[in-house]
Amino acid sequence: MRQLELITGADTNCELDALFVNAPLRDYTLRPRTNDYTLPVLGMAYIATYAQQAGFNVGVLDAEAHGLGIDETAKIVNGAKPRWAAMNLLAPTYEMSARIAAQLDPAIALMVGGHHAKAMPDRVLADPRMVNLRALILGEGELRVTALLKDGTRRRDLPGVLWRDPLLGTRAAGIADSKTSAQMLGPDINALPYVNRAFLPQDPYQAAPTATDRRLAARSAADWIQAAARSGHMEANIVGSRGCPYNCTFCGAAWSANPDVTIRVRSPENIIGELDQLHDKYGVTAFRFVDDLFLGVRNVIEEQMKAFSRHRIGERYVWDATGRINVLDRVSDSELERLVSNGLREVALGIESGSDRILKAMDKRINAEMTERVASRLVEHGIGVKGYFILGFPGESQEDLDATVRHIRNLWRISDQHPGDVRASVFEFRPYPGTPIWQTLIQTGHDPDALLAYGDVDLTGDGADESMRQRDEFNFSVGIEFGDVPLQRIRATLAMLTREQHDRNQGAKEAAA
Template sequence: MRGEFNYSANNLDLLLLNSPLKNYELFPKLNDFTLPTLGLGYIATCAEAHGFNVEVIDAEALGLGVSQLAEIVNKKSPRWVGLNLLAPTYQNSIEILRQLTPDIRIMLGGHQAKAMPTTILKERRIPRIDALVLGEAETRVPILLGDVESRQSLPQVFWREGDVAVMPKVTGYDPSLLAPDINTLPFVDRKHLQQDPYMDGLVRESAMVASRGCPFDCSFCGAAISANPDVTIRMRKPHNLIAEIVELRNVHHVERVRFVDDLFLANIKLIREILSAFVEEQIKIQWDATGRINVLANASDDIIDLMVLSGCREVALGIESGSDRLLSHIDKKISVRQILTAVERLCRAGVNVKGYFILGLPTETRQEQQQTVELIYRLQDLTSNLPGRFRCSAFEYRPYPGTPDWKRLVSAGYSEQEMMNYEPETLAELFQEKGLRDRDEFNFSTGIQFGEVPVSETRRTLAELMRRQKEL
C-alpha cells in the first residue's frame, strides 16, 4: 500500500525531499514499494531534537511527479528545502529546484554531492545553492538551520555566491561534525518515513541501520571505502540496537527488522557480540541483514547456529558474478567456491538467502555473463531441497559517480554526462511483463554497453531470470 502524506501548509524550518526516480506525471509508477529513506529520517529527527520544525516527503514512495512535488514545496514555503542528490534522480532533482520560489534556501547532500561537489556548484541549471553538505549531516544541519552564516566555520559545507563556488577549507573542528556518535543519536522518528513500518506479505517490518561506512572497496559500489575517505567506520553497540528493536516492537508492533547497512554480518567478533546479546535479551523478533560471503563461508558452525538462534530469517549476499576473473576485477575479494559454500551453509541451517547479481559489468565477456546465469541456476538447484530458500535479484550494471569503476570508465573515454543519463522506461515496460512490474531491479538504466554483450540481450537475459525466479 502506497504511503499517504498531509500536504497542508505550515511553518517549516526544513522540508527534506527524496526525489522520484521518474517523473510520475509522465510515466506510470509500477512499483508500490521503495526502501525507506533512513538518512533523511535521521537528519529530520536530529533537527527536531534541536527544536526545529522539519518534514520529509518521499516522492518516490508517494509516486509524485516533479511539478506536483515543487507545487507542494512552494505551498508549504519552508525556510530551507533539502535534497539528497543521487545519480538516478539527479535530473529530476534539478527540475524540482528550478521550479521553487526564490525565497526558499536550498540545501543539497547525498552521494552525488560528495562525488562531484565542484560540478554541482557549477551547475547553472540549479538556481542557487545555499549549502552543499558533504557526508553525514546530522550534527551540521541543525547548526545551519540556526544560522546560515555558520557555514563558514563548518567542515565540508560549500555554497555558491552569485556565479562563484565557495569551498572553504575548515580546520580545527569537532570530529563529531563529520562522524556523529551513532550510539547517542536519537532513534529515527518513523513519522518521517512514508513507508516504514511496512508490510512484507503478512509480516510488519521496519528498516534499521546498525553501522556507518564499509571497509571494502567493491569497484561498482557507492559505499566503497575509496569513494568515502571521510567516513569513519563504526558499529552501534548491542544495547543501543536492542533498545531501538524493542521500541519498534512495542510501539510500532514490528515483527521483523531489516538491517540495510553493509556491516552487520561482516565481522565475526561483532557478529558474536551482537547476536549473543540478542539471545540473552530475548528480543523475540526476526531479522534480515546483508552479509559478506568470505566471512560467512569461513565462519565456524557456532556462528551460523547463533544466527539462527537469534532470529535470522534471511541474509542478502552481494554475489555479482559467476566468473572468478570478474570477481577479482571488481575487487569483491570472494570466489565462486566461497559463494557456493556460504549459500549452502546458510540454506542448510534454515536461513533464506537473497543473492544479488549484476549483468553487463565493465570487461564482462559473453562467456562470463553465461557463467553468472549458470551460477544462479546452480544455486537454485543446490538449495531446492534445503530448509532455507535461495532467490536471486539480477540487475543491469549502472555506474555511480565517485566509485572506482567511474574513474576507470572516465579514463577509458566514457562520457560522464551519458553515464548519468538514465532512461525513463523500465525493463518491465520494455517486456510488458505484468509479473515483473513490482521488481525494483528494473527501475532505471543508462542503456550503455560496458561489456561484450549488447544491452538488449542483457535485458532479455534479466527478464528470463526474473520470470524463472517468479515461477520457483
C-alpha cells in the same frame, strides 16, 4: 490540502523550517509507477529526526514513495513554503532533483547532500538549475544541517559545507576548528536519537509472509511465529553501522570513495533498544538491517550475537541482514546455529557474478565456488539467501554472462534440497560517480555526461510484466554497452531470470497454500 498531507512528520499548520525532498526516479506523470513499495529514506529521516529534536519543525516529502511527478513535487514544496528545502542527490535521480530545484520559489533556500553531491560537488554548484543552492553538505549531515537551520550564516564555520560565491563564481567552503570538525563530520551514532518513523510513509509496513516465514513456522511450535507466518510480519528497516571497509569497484560505499568516513558500529544495547521501541510502538516483529557491516565483520557478529542471546531476541523477533560472503565463509556451524536461534531469517549477499574473472575485476574477494559453499551452508541451516547480481559489467563477455546464469540456477538447485530459500535479484550495471570503476571508465575515454544520462527502462515488453512489478524503481540504465554483450541481450537475460524467480515465488506460495 491533500498535497500537504503527503508531507510526513511535520506540523503543516505552522511555518516549516525545512522540507526534506526525496526526488522520484522518473517523472511519474509521464508513466505511473507499477510497484507499491520503495525502500525508506533512512538517512534523510535520521537528519530530520535530529533537527526535530533540536526544536525545528521539519518534514519529509518522499516523491518516490508517493509516485509523484516533477511539477507536482515542486508545487507541494512551494505550497509548504519552508525556509529551507533539502535534497538527497543520487546519480539516478539527479536530473529529477535539478528539475524540481529549478521550479522552487526563490525565497526558499536550498541545501543538498548525498553520494552525487559528494562525488561531483563542482558540477552541482555550477548547475544553473540550482540557483537557490545555499549549502552543499559533504557526508553525514545531522549536526551540520541542524546548525544551518539555527543560523544559515554559520555555513562559513561548518566543515565540509560548500557554496558558490555569488560575486566571484568560485567555490567557497566552511572552515571549523579541529576540535569540532571530527564530531561534525562523523557524529557518535550511539548518541543519535532513534529514527522518528513518522517521517517514513512506508516504514514500518505490513509485509506478506515469505517462504522463509513459512519454513520457520514449520520448524517451530511458537504460537507467534506460526501466526506471523500466516499473516506476515510488521516489518521495519534499520541501520546498525556506518561505513564499509571494502572497496567493491562499482559501489558508492567503497572505502576509496569515502576516505572521510570513519567506520562505526552501533552498540548492541543501542540497537536492541530500537528494536524494542519499534515493537512497543508499532508492533514490529521483523527487522531488516540494510547496512554493509552487520554480518560483515566477524568480531562485530560475535559481539552482537552475545547481546541478542542475553536479550532472547530470537524468541521475540526475526531479522534479515546484509552479509559478506568471505566473512560468512569462515563462520562455524555452531555460529550459524546461534544466528538462527537469535532470529536470523535471511542474508542479503552481493554475489554479483558467476564469473571469477568478473568478480576479480569487481574486487569482491570471493569466487563462485565460495559463494556456493556459503549459500549451501546457510540454506542448510534454514537461513534464506537473497543474492544480488550485476549483468553487463565493464569487460563482461557472453561466456561471463552465461556463467552467471548457470550460477544462479545452481544456487536455486542447492536451495531446493534444503530448508532455506535462495532469491535472485538481477540488475543491469550502471556507473556511479566517485566509485573506482567510474574513474576507470573516465580514464578509458567515456564521456561523463553520457555516464550520467540515466533513464528508466520498461522491461515489460519482454513478457515479464507481472514479474517486474516489484522492480519498477530499479529498472534504469545509461544505455551504454560496457562489455561484449549487446544491451538488448543483457536486458532479455535480466527479464528471463526475473521471470524464473517470480515463477519460483509463485510455486512456493501455491505449495504452502
